[in-house]
Amino acid sequence: MQHTVIVIAGPTASGKTALAIQVAQAFGTSIISADSRQCYREISIGTAKPSAEELRAVPHYFINSHSITEEVNAGRYEKLALQYAREIFAQRPVAVLCGGTGLYIRAFCEGIDDMPPVSPAVRDRINRQYEKEGLAWLQQQLQQRDPAFYAVAETQNPQRLIRALEVLESTGRSITSFRTASRAQRDFRIIKIGITLPKELLHRNIHTRVDLMMAAGLLEEVQSVLPYRSHNALQTVGYQEIFDYLDGKTTLEDAVTLIKTHTRQYAKRQLTWFRKDKEIQWFDARETGAVLRYLEELIIKN
Template identity: 35%
Template sequence: MRQTVAILIAGPTASGKSALALELAQSVGGVVINTDSMQVYRDLRIITARPSPADEALVPHRLYGHVDASVNYSAGAWLADAAAALAEAQAQGRVPIFIGGTGLYFKALTAGLSTVPQIPAEVRESVRARLEQNGVEALHAELATRDPRAAERLNVRDRTRIARALEVVEATGRSLLDWHTEGQPPLLPKDSFRALFLAPERDELYARIDARFDAMLGAGALAEIARLAERHLDPLLPAMKAHGVPALIRHLNGEISLDEAATIGRADTRHYAKRQFTWFRHQLPDFEWVKPAEARERLASAGE
């Protein structure tokens, strides 16, 4: 473990990652670095189960709530911010502990990331306007004309990815697939980190997800989403698609009851957890899968 530069703790939502990272950071003098794409948004503390202010005061936390919900924050932006957080931790002699559930962030951290140029705001707004006016099928047809390879790989109903692919080809003249072949090197070279994936039993995890969603409602999640809804942001922005947000906004708009919104939010979160298992198994096979109860023992010597 003396060669370890960083510790990576991944896992599905509600698997106990935050508690483990906090305990580990306290024991080894570490800094907790957020590796979750929704916990970056300052507007979404409750609904994303971000660490509490009390927990954040116990050890240094980085990349939590530092992005406004109006920003289309990307994996590339996170990687740049993570590089700064990693450099800060190393300069202070602290063990960086990357913790979260966003597989793409972990893959960027350990395997690098394709370099796609920043898309001009006017291009993004033009594509979004056409999407709203003409519908997703028309946008997919447009993409099929301009970038048939990308269009062939996308579901005709996938609004977000179709819009993204069209933005890239419109702004750069190149396919998103081409940009994916050119990338940034990983921040953490192979053998410089210890990586765990917390894998609880499915039934236990789903029960935890349901209970946590109800607890978030009890802690003020609906009021938090009401404040977000008042901003009238683009519904395609990542923050507006966080689990539970669309359903709760529908409730606030009088379309469904709170019970119905909660049922949808719980179900969406369970489905996401299932996708997390699948994604990590296929995309990051080097992560060591452990039961949450075993993780503390596995990491007992980390950072020594």
């Protein structure tokens, strides 16, 4: 059987983890996470990591594999995930890669250009300024100083904007100048599955998940990582809103409402990203049987 990686992508709270576990069990294999934050041991509640039971059900790679003090980016992820795939292929012909970080999935499937190193001083300065001035400041900086990037950027995604500004400050060059757009060739087959839900159901799942996160201790988790608040992994939904509460900028109730709003917006951005990939075969997340039949047809019978 040809070595194959099944990619399961989709928006947050759509049911990717549960589906990936069923697929991995059906093919007797392991899962490589493609989530940019679940690799960090110190943050579990706000990243919606698989439960202890789910982690026992199927071996997972890139979950709790790094400390928040370490820098992990798409380039490093590409190398790690390819290494994980080789380890799985030594035992099994099929591997499952599952997550919602589109850039990480693209890096694994197509490769990613090497980016220049950024000094911690530059990163800390930009993050402090962002915390003080907000998204509008980031947008203004890049619109004025790197219009080529800004013209094609996800302008509502602070992580992407911060990264572009870091590169600009460190090298004097646009991040676009480091992109060659050459696609790497992989020596295994890739099958891409996308799952989603009707908007109303997805939004209900998001709201329920946020309430469960708060009940599970999200506030205490955010307090525990306050010393690392400038880290890129924490410039994200679920952490920034609680930081604002801890800074006295908002009430806890309003922070929770904002987490729900920002998570819905993030899910919309994820769907926009993945729908640009014409190789993805889409399914309703509730159609587990249809997904398994589709994969068995492609993998076992071919």
